[in-house]
Amino acid sequence: MLAAFVIVFREVIEAGLVVGVVLAATRGLAGRSAYVGGGILSGFFGACLVAAFAGAIADLFEGSGQEALNAAVLLIAVAMLIWHNAWMASHGRELARSLRAVGEEVKAGQKSLMALAIVCAVAVLREGSEVVLFLYGVAAAGQTTPFGILAGGLLGIAGGGLVSALLYFGLVAIPLRHLFAVLTALITLLAAGLAAQSMRFLAQGGWLNEWVTPLWDTSPVLSEESLAGRIAHVLLGYSAQPSGSELTVYLAVIAIMLVVRSMAGRESGAHGRSAQASS
Amino acid sequence: MSSIFRPALAAALSAASIGAAVLPVMAADIPTFEMTLKDHKFSPDTIEVPANQRFQIRLTNKDATPDEFDSHDLRVEKVVGGGQTGIVRIQPLVPGRYMFMGEYHAATARGIVVAK
Numbered sequence: 001m002l003a004a005f006v007i008v009f010r011e012v013i014e015a016g017l018v019v020g021v022v023l024a025a026t027r028g029l030a031g032r033s034a035y036v037g038g039g040i041l042s043g044f045f046g047a048c049l050v051a052a053f054a055g056a057i058a059d060l061f062e063g064s065g066q067e068a069l070n071a072a073v074l075l076i077a078v079a080m081l082i083w084h085n086a087w088m089a090s091h092g093r094e095l096a097r098s099l100r101a102v103g104e105e106v107k108a109g110q111k112s113l114m115a116l117a118i119v120c121a122v123a124v125l126r127e128g129s130e131v132v133l134f135l136y137g138v139a140a141a142g143q144t145t146p147f148g149i150l151a152g153g154l155l156g157i158a159g160g161g162l163v164s165a166l167l168y169f170g171l172v173a174i175p176l177r178h179l180f181a182v183l184t185a186l187i188t189l190l191a192a193g194l195a196a197q198s199m200r201f202l203a204q205g206g207w208l209n210e211w212v213t214p215l216w217d218t219s220p221v222l223s224e225e226s227l228a229g230r231i232a233h234v235l236l237g238y239s240a241q242p243s244g245s246e247l248t249v250y251l252a253v254i255a256i257m258l259v260v261r262s263m264a265g266r267e268s269g270a271h272g273r274s275a276q277a278s279s
Numbered sequence: 280m281s282s283i284f285r286p287a288l289a290a291a292l293s294a295a296s297i298g299a300a301v302l303p304v305m306a307a308d309i310p311t312f313e314m315t316l317k318d319h320k321f322s323p324d325t326i327e328v329p330a331n332q333r334f335q336i337r338l339t340n341k342d343a344t345p346d347e348f349d350s351h352d353l354r355v356e357k358v359v360g361g362g363q364t365g366i367v368r369i370q371p372l373v374p375g376r377y378m379f380m381g382e383y384h385a386a387t388a389r390g391i392v393v394a395k
Contacts, residue, residue, distance in 0.1 A: 007382070054345065055360045063366045066358060130347065133358060134383045137344030140361075204355055204368050209333070212370040214354070225351060241354060243370075 004152025005159070007134050010230070011127035012160025015043070017234045018123040020164040021190060022116045024171035025084070025183045029109050039117030043124025050125060051132035067205030073122040074198035078253060080115040081191035085184055085257055087112040089264040163231070184261070186235060192253040193237015196246040203245070211244030309368075310334040316359070317341040319384035330374040330394040336367040346388060350379035353392060 019040065026032040050057065050069070057065045091109070131153075138149050174182055202208040219240035222229045232238035237250055312326050314336050328334050338348055340359040348367050349356045359365035372394040381388025 003383075003385070054358060055363055058358070058360065058363065058365060066365075130358070133345045133347075137346070137361075137383050140344050200354060203370060204357070206368050213373075219351075 001148035001152035004135065004138060004149045005156045008131055008153045008156025009159045010156075011131045012157050013163050013230060014234050015120075015123040015127040016160045016164030017167055017231065018190065019120050020167040020171070021183070021186055021235070022120055023168050024179070025088075025187065026113060026116060027172060029113060031110065032113055035110075035113040035117040036120055039120030040124050043121035044128055046121065046125040047128025047132055050129035051136065054129070054133060061205070064205035064207075067201045070126065071198040071201040071205065071207075073126055074194045074201070077119045077122045078191045078195045078198070080119045081187050081194075082253075082257060082260055083115045084112050084119075085187055085191075086260045086264040087115075088180065088184060088187075089261040167235075188254055188257040189236045190234070191257065192250045193233065193235075193239075195253045196237055196239060196242065196250040199243070199245040199249050203243070208245060211248065214241035214243055215247060217241045312336050313339070314390075315339045315341055316346060316381060316388065319346070319381060319387045321379075321381070321388055321390040324390035325393065326390075327393045327395060328369075328372070331371045333371055334369055336369065337364060338367055339364045344383070346381040346383045348379060349382040350377060350392075352377035353379055355379075356382070 019036065022036060022039075023032075026036065054066075057069055059065060061068050087109075091112075135149060135153060139146065171179070171182065171186075199208060203212040217240060219225075222232065222238065222240065224230060224233050224238070224240050229238065229240070239246060242250070310329065310332065312328065312334065314326070315322050316338060319342060326336070336348070338357075338359050340346060340361055340363055343361040345358055345360045347356055347358045348365070353369050353372070355367055355369060357365050357367050369392075372392070374394050377392040377394065379390050379392065
């Protein structure tokens with residue numbers, strides 16, 4: 001039961017923190033529950049599929065299929081987060097002002113919601129498939145009573161959900177005029193961290209062979225195994241032993257975010273002025 | 280809308296090209312260590328590897344259920360299904376002792392890589 005709790009708790013936190021950020025980022029958008037809920041649900045079904053076909057996936061790309069899948073879903077999430085931040089840069093101002101949703105705003109808002117739903121889906125898919133495989137293994141081996149696994153798993157979900165909920169309520173308690181800046185920073189670091197993780201999988205899959213050894217080790221200060229380290233890992237992309245490629249990609253994604261945001265922000269500024277002039 | 284889509288697409292493409300630009304390395308010239316997992320125990324549970332050199336562990340899972348070769352020290356995690364074999368690629372290590380475990384049976388499935 002304890003093993004079930006530990007593993008489920010760990011994976012639920014990793015996916016749950018991402019969902020918490022997404023929920024905070026989509027507060028006030030029409031139809032967000034359906035999108036986020038749909039993302040979580042499809043992620044769950046995806047996790048079951050990945051677990052069911054784990055053997056077949058592992059055999060792809062000369063035995064590196066698992067690494068390819070992990071790297072691919074991480075990079076998809078990064079692209080979606082970049083898109084979302086670009087959207088926030090051009091529409092956040094209007095959104096903060098009135099939360100109105102008309103015409104183009106609704107369509108653009110739903111595209112951004114879709115991007116964030118995909119982020120939730122891949123987070124749940126990645127972490128969920130490990131939970132499913134583990135629980136299947138425990139159940140198949142019959143080491144513990146089904147009640148023990150079930151109780152451990154449910155406690156793990158509850159614990160992970162609680163930490164994620166604390167993050168969400170912490171975020172939405174931030175005054176609205178600061179919330180956008182905080183979320184933008186958080187999503188930037190989240191994306192940078194996911195991109196860095198994908199480098200590790202590319203190295204493990206044999207595609208990346210340079211800049212793969214750790215540059216330093218800060219695990220005595222903050223271990224990734226600790227709860228705080230794990231949360232920092234998910235939200236800020238903290239890594240105790242980053243390699244050159246991980247650090248480079250981490251910084252590159254932050255740079256891309258800044259460029260994309262300033263471009264999108266400038267366009268929306270021009271758009272806003274012309275709209276005012278014509279009215 | 281297209282004005283927002285363009286930078287995002289460019290970002291996605293540049294992210295994808297980072298992965299596509301490098302080709303998989305041939306596995307033949309890399310030292311390979313055989314390891315099996317049976318009754319949720321690794322055998323051998325200690326391997327000695329050359330330091331500062333890339334190597335790989337060919338892990339055969341002889342149990343009926345999956346397990347995850349997980350090591351924070353070695354910076355790898357890889358699920359190997361029941362009755363299956365997986366390749367765990369490990370990057371060059373500085374001399375030292377590196378712990379690993381089977382995450383799904385962490386009480387018994389433990390081992391050490393010694394880099395010399």
